[in-house]
Amino acid sequence: MMKIAVIGATGRAGSAIVAEALARGHQVVAVVRNAKKAQQMFANQVTIRQTDALAVSQADFVGCDVIVDAFATRQEATQHLDLAARLVGLYRNSESPRLAFILGASSLRQADGSLVLADVLAKNAGAAWVATPIQQAHEYTFLTWTENVNWVAVSPQFNFVPGPKTRYRVGKDEIMTNAAGQSTVTTGNLAAALIAEFETPHFVRQRFTVVDDE
Amino acid sequence: MMKIAVIGATGRAGSAIVAEALARGHQVVAVVRNAKKAQQMFANQVTIRQTDALAVSQADFVGCDVIVDAFATRQEATQHLDLAARLVGLYRNSESPRLAFILGASSLRQADGSLVLADVLAKNAGAAWVATPIQQAHEYTFLTWTENVNWVAVSPQFNFVPGPKTRYRVGKDEIMTNAAGQSTVTTGNLAAALIAEFETPHFVRQRFTVVDDE
Numbered sequence: 001m002m003k004i005a006v007i008g009a010t011g012r013a014g015s016a017i018v019a020e021a022l023a024r025g026h027q028v029v030a031v032v033r034n035a036k037k038a039q040q041m042f043a044n045q046v047t048i049r050q051t052d053a054l055a056v057s058q059a060d061f062v063g064c065d066v067i068v069d070a071f072a073t074r075q076e077a078t079q080h081l082d083l084a085a086r087l088v089g090l091y092r093n094s095e096s097p098r099l100a101f102i103l104g105a106s107s108l109r110q111a112d113g114s115l116v117l118a119d120v121l122a123k124n125a126g127a128a129w130v131a132t133p134i135q136q137a138h139e140y141t142f143l144t145w146t147e148n149v150n151w152v153a154v155s156p157q158f159n160f161v162p163g164p165k166t167r168y169r170v171g172k173d174e175i176m177t178n179a180a181g182q183s184t185v186t187t188g189n190l191a192a193a194l195i196a197e198f199e200t201p202h203f204v205r206q207r208f209t210v211v212d213d214e
Numbered sequence: 215m216m217k218i219a220v221i222g223a224t225g226r227a228g229s230a231i232v233a234e235a236l237a238r239g240h241q242v243v244a245v246v247r248n249a250k251k252a253q254q255m256f257a258n259q260v261t262i263r264q265t266d267a268l269a270v271s272q273a274d275f276v277g278c279d280v281i282v283d284a285f286a287t288r289q290e291a292t293q294h295l296d297l298a299a300r301l302v303g304l305y306r307n308s309e310s311p312r313l314a315f316i317l318g319a320s321s322l323r324q325a326d327g328s329l330v331l332a333d334v335l336a337k338n339a340g341a342a343w344v345a346t347p348i349q350q351a352h353e354y355t356f357l358t359w360t361e362n363v364n365w366v367a368v369s370p371q372f373n374f375v376p377g378p379k380t381r382y383r384v385g386k387d388e389i390m391t392n393a394a395g396q397s398t399v400t401t402g403n404l405a406a407a408l409i410a411e412f413e414t415p416h417f418v419r420q421r422f423t424v425v426d427d428e
Binding site for chain 1 (some may be wrong): 299
């Protein structure tokens, strides 16, 4: 049994990760902006810490084996990078807690070797929301610079959809497809692959990706 | 007259920047780990704030027009990047204060287009100190991602030596040489170029470099 903190626990990825962690018998600390919302979602199954994600400190994570950064915002894309930098800064030269980051798919590579991000930018030039995939790609680059922290990161597929755990496959840095040829993963499958990685680490200081099998 | 905070004010670059700022009539806040040392160096010419650089907050910089990150350490090279990320995170979406970063020369380009860092790594493979030029190159990359903060950065030359302000030239992203063909700049000349940049900005969200003229 591990003690797993989840920043952004009430969000799309975060809530699936909390559910999977609890289902596998782990203890969960939900680090959230809105404690009332977390209480409604999780009742007494988790410990709730209400704080601004960007103000977290070591005091928020006492005794935790893993901290999952499932923070997401559509307002200020640079906050994804800022939170990653803050967490890394808190745990330089520590093997524990392990830090886990939910990235986007933008930093995955396509079959022709180009980044998914290049495709996204080509097709959506000028759209405000592309700031998020841009910053999440920076976040991944920042992590690749980080040798003195025990981190792992996971990218979903191009489509990251709410849905149950079914069956999944994992990969490394390339976009993947399901049996129907679609790059898609459910929140349940991503959560299951991530908790499995905590239980048996394979991707130490690496990023991996998850795809629906069917 | 500007109010200029200098993190690492008692260090090699920092102390030259404090001296130049005072000589040009600016007000200085010395942000230092060791207040006693700062008092011995600067007497009552500056306001002293004693704090761990990596714990600075907006409260340390009230009313400041510019914050200079002249922090340097030989122990934990990743702290250079962590402090830059912290300062950037504090002032996202602000035009003021301006943030100024003293980088190394490693992120400058040589005549053949390669980074100085490549040369440093080739000649000093395995040396512990190369962590600093590596992290300072990352710090520059991090800044190039930063579009919503009013930053400027300055790289010295390959040789960055204690010495007075004499005459200098500024450049952009390439290593430069003095009249004798040496890539060298004094702390006094770097400080003079930096304070001049604060007084009349030319390099908004850019890095520049300074070389001794003679």
